[in-house]
Amino acid sequence: MSSATHAAGTNDAPLVQVRDLHAGIGGKIVFDGLSLDVPRGSITAIMGPSGTGKTTLLRHLTGQLRAGSGSVRVDGEDVARLSRNALFALRERIGFLFQNSALLTDFNVFENVAFPLRQHARLPEVLIRNIVLTKLQAVGLRGAARLMPSELSGGMARRVALARAIVFDPMLILYDEPFVGLDPIALNQVLRLIRTLNRTLGITSILVAHELAAVRRVADRVYLIANGKLVAQGAPDRLAQEDSPWTRQFFGGEADGPVPFHYPAPDYAGDLGFAPGADA
Amino acid sequence: MSAQPQPRRNWLVRGIAQIGEGGLFFLAILAALPKSLRHLREICRQVWFVGAMSLVIVMTCGLFTGMVLALQLYYTLSIFGGTAALGTVVALALFRELGPVLTAILVAGRAGTAVTAEIGLMRATDQIDAMEMMAVDPIAYIVVPRYLAGVIAMPLLMCLFNALGLFGGHLVGVNWLGVDNGTFWGNMTATVDLWKDILDGVWKSAAFGAVVMLIAVFNGYTTSPTSEGVAYSTTRTVVFSAIVVLAVDFVMTAFLT
Numbered sequence: 001m002s003s004a005t006h007a008a009g010t011n012d013a014p015l016v017q018v019r020d021l022h023a024g025i026g027g028k029i030v031f032d033g034l035s036l037d038v039p040r041g042s043i044t045a046i047m048g049p050s051g052t053g054k055t056t057l058l059r060h061l062t063g064q065l066r067a068g069s070g071s072v073r074v075d076g077e078d079v080a081r082l083s084r085n086a087l088f089a090l091r092e093r094i095g096f097l098f099q100n101s102a103l104l105t106d107f108n109v110f111e112n113v114a115f116p117l118r119q120h121a122r123l124p125e126v127l128i129r130n131i132v133l134t135k136l137q138a139v140g141l142r143g144a145a146r147l148m149p150s151e152l153s154g155g156m157a158r159r160v161a162l163a164r165a166i167v168f169d170p171m172l173i174l175y176d177e178p179f180v181g182l183d184p185i186a187l188n189q190v191l192r193l194i195r196t197l198n199r200t201l202g203i204t205s206i207l208v209a210h211e212l213a214a215v216r217r218v219a220d221r222v223y224l225i226a227n228g229k230l231v232a233q234g235a236p237d238r239l240a241q242e243d244s245p246w247t248r249q250f251f252g253g254e255a256d257g258p259v260p261f262h263y264p265a266p267d268y269a270g271d272l273g274f275a276p277g278a279d280a
Numbered sequence: 281m282s283a284q285p286q287p288r289r290n291w292l293v294r295g296i297a298q299i300g301e302g303g304l305f306f307l308a309i310l311a312a313l314p315k316s317l318r319h320l321r322e323i324c325r326q327v328w329f330v331g332a333m334s335l336v337i338v339m340t341c342g343l344f345t346g347m348v349l350a351l352q353l354y355y356t357l358s359i360f361g362g363t364a365a366l367g368t369v370v371a372l373a374l375f376r377e378l379g380p381v382l383t384a385i386l387v388a389g390r391a392g393t394a395v396t397a398e399i400g401l402m403r404a405t406d407q408i409d410a411m412e413m414m415a416v417d418p419i420a421y422i423v424v425p426r427y428l429a430g431v432i433a434m435p436l437l438m439c440l441f442n443a444l445g446l447f448g449g450h451l452v453g454v455n456w457l458g459v460d461n462g463t464f465w466g467n468m469t470a471t472v473d474l475w476k477d478i479l480d481g482v483w484k485s486a487a488f489g490a491v492v493m494l495i496a497v498f499n500g501y502t503t504s505p506t507s508e509g510v511a512y513s514t515t516r517t518v519v520f521s522a523i524v525v526l527a528v529d530f531v532m533t534a535f536l537t
Binding site: 062064088089092094096098099100102103104105115116119120164 | 405
């Protein structure tokens with residue numbers, strides 16, 4: 001698959017279209033009419049308070065979860081309606097970076113990156129070796145090819161996972177919390193990689209993250225999700241200055257606001273054993 | 281069939297639901313069987329893991345089982361003056377019953393738990409989801425090779441268990457208690473039938489391999505992704521394997537004899 005076909009501007013339709021998505025897990029409503037578009041060739045950040053279903057949204061995009069109602073379209077295909085084979089064919093064009101990297105612990109770094117190639121393409125060994133080494137070189141870990149996942153630091157593991165995610169030159173990469181637990185050096189390396197992959201290969205990127213400073217440096221557009229809906233959207237710098245209760249609380253880090261500090265609970269005085277209305 | 285949190289239900293309903301899920305999982309394994317034959321290298325690796333890694337424990341237990349059998353049966357037979365039949369009884373007890381059952385329980389403890397914990401940890405560390413995301417069917421790549429490995433390795437391990445058991449029985453009966461060597465082997469080879477006695481044991485053993493590994497892979501695959509979840513599933517594998525092996529043993533014995 002040539003990277004040129006994914007480059008921005010070749011097709012104006014958004015790569016990802018979510019329309020009126022309703023979904024829940026275990027009786028709890030996660031999405032209550034969520035709609036958003038991700039343009040081709042962009043870096044889009046999905047932000048929001050913990051537990052608003054950002055990771056769940058990524059799982060809807062890849063068909064790991066299916067919507068109650070509404071539609072999720074990726075490259076024009078309605079993900080929830082795809083057969084298993086068609087879904088697998090779509091997933092071959094999507095890279096997914098798990099929060100904990102999810103490297104296969106039985107294999108070394110080289111074999112981890114080679115794994116998708118070996119499973120899906122019948123290539124001569126020498127070609128596999130060259131592709132894998134090219135991808136490892138891109139993330140700066142060609143020298144670590146023989147290490148086992150248990151010998152890698154968190155930042156290195158994430159870069160190996162990134163090399164594995166791009167081994168098929170995908171049209172879309174989904175990053176689930178790519179900045180969590182990274183030291184400033186590793187954070188910068190990952191940021192630079194996300195940007196480079198986007199600019200040079202034209203890979204559309206969607207990242208779920210909490211780190212506003214990091215998101216501002218890399219994302220073209222931010223979607224703020226809360227209570228199952230889209231509450232704000234726009235360029236990160238503009239959004240941080242917007243004066244809505246949601247953006248004020250989220251970007252200002254205020255403890256109380258539309259996202260309450262207290263988890264829903266019965267009356268405090270009643271819980272402490274005082275009769276409601278009685279003089280304490 | 282991912283590890284979704286289960287709603288609270290009556291234990292009986294939950295038990296029946298589990299059996300149903302196990303059955304569906306078995307069908308998923310059968311459906312993925314042709315696809316997984318592509319992963320021949322992985323199947324061989326798993327046969328080595330389940331088989332070769334269980335060799336020492338199976339052989340040691342086989343030796344001692346044969347020795348104890350010979351001691352106990354010598355005592356019982358001597359009451360009736362029938363110690364000449366020692367070789368026959370030891371061999372029949374091993375081939376028809378103890379070999380398959382004890383090997384299955386040992387393999388459940390040694391390899392079954394390892395498989396459950398391994399798949400459970402893969403679930404907990406998102407490796408199974410990662411495979412799904414790389415468009416690789418985890419049932420075909422992870423589950424089926426381990427399942428096949430158990431079915432292939434179990435009868436082979438049982439044969440070794442029996443061989444070592446016979447050796448142990450011979451050691452105690454002939455070398456220690458003084459039963460005549462020719463009588464021991466002669467009576468045994470005259471009475472034990474290849475098709476009826478030995479192959480019955482092999483069928484049993486293959487069936488035990490199939491149920492033990494089904495329990496192991498199912499518990500691993502449906503583990504809730506926490507450390508308690510993995511510990512709980514591992515324990516369940518041993519407990520359920522022991523119960524199911526003995527129950528299947530009864531049913532198969534009733535039909536085969």
